[in-house]
Amino acid sequence: MESRTLSLLEFPKVLERLANMAASEPAAAACRAIVPLGDVALVAREQQKLAEALELRRNRAFEFSPFPDLEPLFPVLDSERRTLDLDALVALGHVLSRVAALRDALGQPISGEAPASVLGAIVSGTPWAKKTQAALTRCLAPDGRLRDESSPELFSVRQEIRSIHQTILNKVKEFVSERDLGPLLQDDYVTISSDRYVLPLRANFKGRLPGIVHDYSQTGETIYVEPFFLVEINNRLQELKNEEREAEARVMAFLTGLAKDERREIVASYRLLVDCDVLWAKAALCDAFGGTLPEVAGGHAVQLLAARHPLLVLAAAAGNPAVAQDLVLAEDQRALIVTGANAGGKTVCLKTLGLLAAMALSGLPVPAGEGSSLPFFRKIFVFLGDEQSLEDHLSTFTAQIRHLSRVWPAIDADTLVLLDEFGAGTDPSQGAALAQSVVDGLLDRGACLAAATHFPALKAYGLSRPGVRAACMLFDPATKKPLYRLAYDQVGASIALDVAREHGLPEDILERANRYLLLDGNDTGLVFERLNELALRREQELEAIAAKRVVEEQRIQKLKDNLQKAQDKLVEEMRELSRDIVRRHEAGRLGRKEAQKALADARKSLIDASSDILGERKAESPAAAFDLATVPLGDTVLVVSWQKTAVVREKDLKRQAAKVDIGGVSLWVGVADLAAAGKAAKAGGTTIVNTAPSDAVRGGGLVCDIRGLRADVAESELLAFLDQALLRGHGELEIIHGRGTGALRREVHRLLKAHPQVTQFALAPEDRGGDGMTMVTLK
Incomplete structure (x- = not known):
């Protein structure tokens, strides 16, 4: 993408703001070097990494702090003879320690995600200088010096140096005390001059203390004297310090060797740290202007919702936020023609589109x-502002034409073109014709474009040309001041005279201009003002509707949350009550029948409480009666209570029931429980879905088939079936238990007799199943 385009869009200024949010100078330099990517897959990958960085930054999983630039160290690592000095090793150790912390923080999944995120995979997959980092951690002290434990030689020599230091202090103290030299000394301590231990002697006592004079203070009042008894010890100290330097040099050479062996890993780790610092800066920028990551993919639709110019957002004073605009082009629209008043925000709209x-x-x-999205533009060309050049002898118009001629061969379907007052600076009629022709040519090439104009012909073009969408910047009808808001599918007036009045042009000149305008007969200001008023009213109504929708959605969500909390609390209470009943039964304090009755009472309480929470079911408009006579045999219908489709096998018009086949099971179903296939019955706003596999519907009541089940399984199925029937409001049930030995029938009757919600039950007539089925009536 052309650097000229990025400069006109003020892209470098955005990068500078981004650089200010980086923790380190290397990352800040990387921020300033960012350019648009040339592949849509790369854009998607960068957005995925940024999305994860946003979450990690907001969760404070890792926080960046300044770290040094390692680029100057890499030539040293490439050299066979050069060695890293202590400062370089400290810088390297600091960077590797930060990378180690980054690996610990980002190498794990975030928010419980499976295996590893994209960013986590990158971090864990980056080569790691394990040996170098471990060695630097062991050898470098927090104050930036080498630890005594770096090598046995260094440990030994430093121990001896400390011993000599203590020896010197003791000897000096003894010497001063024996000879009563305290009044002669400037201070009562030993100091160092020329890297040797000396005594600070007052200048007026010069000669009283035999020894070697090393230096004078700046005021001349103090002489630094090395007593003769310290000479030998100081000489030994110098030898030890040389040995210390040699031991340190060997340690640094060893550490440098490790770093050279792991140069590739060090470079990769450093680049990773810089890249992640840049990602965190991007995340900080996103939070700073409340941004999002738009979808960038194929297609031609432009949908930037509530778009704002980033520099205006970041520079906005408190209480003066940047005005958001919806920049929208449908899939079949490739051009946006923006009209409106001078200084009304047209150019800002174009810059916002291009910059975003x-x-x-x-x-x-x-x-x-x-929900914002953009096409993948490989190229962006911009024609903004006054491109006049005195050095090249170019007028504004000529400069625009020369620039367009230069880039014209490169414009294709993956190009975005921004035209600000293109065609100005020449005869208005010819300029407008040229502007329309250029827009036609861009559309023929499949390019996407946005143009700001005052040409009346181009305004009409925006309303009439297929694939082109017109929009205008609104202004306040009362004050004639711009509102910086975009209204679509209409054009706006330029209101040049009002702008001139606002900026102080004398009134007599404005009156004369108005008379010329009336004489010319081209004043369409009243029409445009009326259109502006209508558009402004529509925008205000849409905003009010949107605000109400937000309030309503919040209210509904609050009700849902409260309902869920109440239901959760109720269920937990019922569970605790059931557990208590079971515990009492197991402890022998409740008999089996008493426990069953208590559980049934608990289920009834749950049903009653659920009804209280949900409230009365809303009455629905009565559905059209299901005409069984018109349904042919073999047709498909919906069994409402079970929410399953079935095939009609027989019809009994007298009983108003149909025998249907549901998955191989034949059942008689009342017409009240049938509906045309594809319709869903709802109760209280909730679709009724059958959960018991053995349930069916017959004659308006529910049927439970428990034939062939063990007694304990049948009991569980039957209790669940009764609960479901109570919840659905069914009064009559049919339980098919079969004849057999009669054991299952007796178990069913025993359970029904103990159930508090069962009014009565009896065996079915012979034509309905006889003693193989029990008919139940609920309260």
Whole structure:
């Protein structure tokens, strides 16, 4: 992408703001070097990494702090003879320690995600200088010096140096005390001069203390004298310090060797730290302007919702936020013609579109709302501002034409073109015709474009040309001041005279201009003002509707949350009550029948409480009666209570029931429980779905088939069936238990007799199943 385009869109200024949010100078330099990416897959990958960085930063999983630039160290690692000095080793150790912390923080899944995120996979997959980092951690002290334990030689020599230091202090103290030299000394301590231990002697006592004079203080009042008894000890100390330096040099050479062996890993780790610092800066920028990551993919639709210019957002004073615009082009629209008053925001709209596109293609967040999307533009060409050049003898018009001629061969379907007052600076009629022709040519090439204009012909073009969408910047009808809000599918007046009045042009000149305008007969201001008023009213109504929708959604969500909490609390109470009943039964304090009755009472309490929570079911408009006579045999219908489709096998018009086949099971179903296939019955706003596999519907009541089940399984199925029937409000049930030995029938009757919600039960007539089925009536 052309650097000229990025400069006109003020992309470098955005990068500078981004650089200010980086923790380190290397990352800041990397931020300033960001450019749009040339592949849509790369953009998607950068956005995925940024999305994860946003979550990690907000969760404070890792926080960046300044770290040094390691680039100057890499030539040293490439050299066979050069060795890293202590400062370089400290810088390397600091960077590797930060990378180690980064690996610990990001190498694990975030928010319980499976195996590893994209960013986590990158971090864990980056080569790691394990030996170098471990050696530097062991050898470098927090104050930046080498630890005594770095090598046995260094440990030994430093121990001896400390011993000599203590010896010197003791000897000096003894010497001063024996000879009563305290009044002669400037201070009562030993100091160092020329890297040797000396005594600070007052200048007026010169000669009283035999020894070697090393230096004088700046005021001349103090002489630094090395007593003769310290000479030998100081000489030994110098030898030890030389040995210390040699031992330190060997340690640093060893550490440098490790770093050279792991040069590739060190470079990869350093680059990773810089890249992650840049990612965290992007995340900080996103939070700073409340941005999002727009979808960048194929297609032609532009949908930047609540888009704002990033520099205006970041520079906005408190209480003066940047005005958001919806920049929208449908899939079949390729051009946006923006009209309206001078200084009304047309150019800002164009810059916002171009800048946000460049940012999105660079993997940066953009100040726009969720759901925003952009096509993948490989090229962006911009014609903004006054391009006049005195050095090249170019007028504004000539400069625009020369620039367009230069880039014209490169414009294709993956190009975004921004035209600000293109065609100005020449005869208006010819300029407007040329502008329309250029827009036609761009559309023929499949390019996407946005143009700001005052040409009446181009305004009409925006309303009439297929694939082109017109929009205008609104202004306040009362004050004639711009509102910086975009209204679509209409054009706006330029209101040049009002702008001139606002900026102080004398009134007599404005009156004369108005008379010329009336004489010319081209004043369409009243029409445009009326259109502006209508558009403004529509925008205000849409905003009010949107605000009400937000309030209503919040209210509904609050009700749902409260309902869920109440239901959860109720279920937990019922569970605790059931557990208590079971415990009492197991402890022998409740008999089996008493426990069953208590559990049944608990289920009834749950049903009653659920009804209280949900409230009365809303009455629905009565559905059209299901005409069984018109349904042919073999047709498919819906069994409402079971929410399953069935095939009609027989019809009994007298009983108003049909025998249907549901998955191989034949059942008689009342017409009240049938509906045309594809319709769903609802109760209280909730679709009724059958959960018991042995349930069916017959004659308006529920049927439970427990034939062939063991007694304990049958009991569980039957209790669940009764609970379901009570919840659905069914009064009559049919239980098919079969004849057999009669054991299952007796168990069913025993359970029904103890159930508190069963009014009566009896065996079915012979034509309905006889003693193989029990008919039940509920309270």
